Amino acid sequence: VEERLIFEYDHHDRTAVDVPAIEPYEDRLGGLRRTGAVGLPGLAEPQVVRHYTRLSQKNYGIDTGLFPLGSCTMKYNPRLNEKAARMAGLADIHPFQPVSTVQGALELMDTLSHWLKQLTGMPAVALSPAAGAHGELCGVMAIRAAMDARGENRTTILVPESAHGTNPATAAICGYVVESIPAEESGRVSAEAVKAKLGPHVAAVMITNPNTCGLFEPEMIEISRIVHEAGAYVYMDGANFNAVVGRIRIADLGVDAMHINLHKTFSTPHGGGGPGSGPTVLSAALAPYAPVPYVVRDDKGFRLVELERDADGDAKPFGRMKGYHGQFGMFVRALAYMLALGKDGLQQVSGDAVLNANYLYARLADVLSASFEGPVMHEALFDDRFLKDTGVTTLDFAKALIDEGYHPMTMYFPLVVHGALLMEPTETESKAALDQFIDAVRGLAERAKAGDAEYFRQAPVHTPRRRLDETLAARKPVLRWTPPES
Template sequence: LQPQPTVQGALELIDTLATWLKKLTGMPEVAMSPKAGAHGELCGMLAIRAALEARGDARQVVLVPESAHGTNPATAAFCGYAVENIPANARGRVDVEALLARLGPDVAAVMITNPNTCGLFEPDMIQICAAVHAAGGFVYCDGANFNAIVGRVRPGDLGIDAMHINLHKTFSTPHGGGGPGSGPVVFSAALAPFAPLPFVRKTRDGFELVEEMQARVSTDHDHSFGRMVAFHGQMGMFVRALSYMMSHGADGLRQVAEDAVLNANYILSSLKDIYTAPFADTGPCMHEALFSDDFLNGTGLTTLDLAKALIDEGFHPMTMYFPLVVHGAMLVEPTETESKASLDQLIGAMRHVAERMLADPDDWHASPYLAPRRRLDETAAARKPVLSYKAA
């Protein structure tokens, strides 16, 4: 729709961002077009399916740890695979022995989240990836928690074959209101030939957007599974993400990860004496501090009541009831951008609410009291959403 010679700046920006993502992950190829995290998952799994089909391998099973993101099994099922869960161990990590015991000629891939949804780093990733590869499968890593390790750990060095990167999380592009998102996918050398179109290529005369399979010059890219979207991806998110990267620089991005992890551990250490912290004794968390509502046992109150009460304290509630491996989960993700002063405000509010609930459990089922909308029918909202305005 637009002559490519007139958009050289935009194409160069996409190529520059792609180069940053490849360097940060240690992966040789990237697809920029996926428009969100789950869309990126689908892209990665379609590439895995294409690679297996290219070698005539009809594997039908994808293994998904309990500590992985909830979209992972949905993505695998959407691609036609049977999904089998791998349990978490008592330390909140993947049960490696259970995973290794299940590997076999029918396993196409393992979809693993690292750091996982318990806010913990998976220390056995190199062993897991090597074992999956030895069994003939691929490893997909959910990169939604890349914020905790960017600049410090390159997923490619761990043996990952494909991973999406949520630009709207790790690289500060807007995440409010459900989007817009952007989920580029990086690929290992084994999957690079199957990456989707289009892609930007630097030429002697500038940059070009390659949109046809036959236009690929290198035979290394002859097996693309096709396209994910009609155009090149979320251009506005590309601009914001690259601006964020270049404003920090390589050293600054490493500091981003360190600050995100520091902030989460500050919250964890400040609240674990009153909130139940199921994995606090297993070492530092990553960029998310995980609590449960076990400390409220006997009061008749739950995570939902506490989250609603936080609204009256002026705070948007944390992620509730996720991950599923922890009962009544409360997942707090401060990121690198919060100051110590704002963290102290949150910690103070969470302590205040918890102490009052334990001292007097009555009347909390009706909170929040100060919000214009208090207790909505969330089940009806999920099952019968109204997504556009309708006049009364």
């Protein structure tokens, strides 16, 4: 049974939310009462529940199967975290209650900060960024503020070509020119290549580590050293922190700013595209510029500095990045996750994540084309050389995996190899699940090499929809339902 759009349910006098009867009253709308209808449909509660239940069944999630989407850290989301986030004392509190009535909330934020600082060795953290890209923005704005404070007008940020697209976009939003650093043959960034681009015009280097090829940057400490020497700052993209959590002190890499995706490493759910949360740890050099709001503990308890003008001590906040006090609901989930795992558990997390990725890498290297030499970190990168002359593309290959019951890996990213296939199993997959997945991938690789290109071109066939016409969607955008002309 096909599921209609809600707008295609017959419009009527129905609702799933009854409202008490209203006594006649004199309004205070100043003549601005709406005159026309909004145009919303009317569904009863049973219809609504069925509509969304059916729609949900057309989705694939971590809960339904292996989700080896490289760079996205699709790990299991513990249900307790959802329960904790719904405790009345954590959910039904208002951002503008007197702080005396939300000491638990502020303590929670302070505790989360403590964990993030301990895990990275960094002296400060800005909690409010709403996602990874927003955390990047926080870091780069702090860099910009620090440069302004130094009275320097540096114009450029260096970004390796393997970086996530958000890195250059963020730099540009902050008014910087972006210069690219080429990758080495080995998939890594060399200190030498960075050095070649450094100069007094460079404000910062943004480097992803472990990088998007799934490799640790072995020259990171040296890179940081020369960047600092050149008077610039080091931004490290922490999207792949899951590979190293509990094992590496970020501070010791010479990092000045790094965002941490709570929705990756600390398991807050992706939810079909967010909400995320991207707290940004900062070095002593950048800490004073951290945005408002932030939590301070003094002898009377916790308080919240919400306004730039209220900042005390050395603090010179560069401003405010979003409404209210950050993604509090995500803080709750992440802290519950951290408490559950603890130090020892988090170390096991990164170890198992790396082990799982290397296992995939080892078991698939003979049939796919491994792009670089390992060991890899949390994800394994392959390219499309193994598909050469088969008539099968990376896209075809990925879509065929859907028919095997899997979410495809990340395709065509990073850009440094041709036809990339990037797989990140995460630590929450069992060996048995990986073996099953490996068998499926091997089977497909053999099928491709055997010349059955047509099979791949047809895939997927077992899904609610088959391949969708993305060109049409972009050429003639239909972005909303409109009533049929009558």
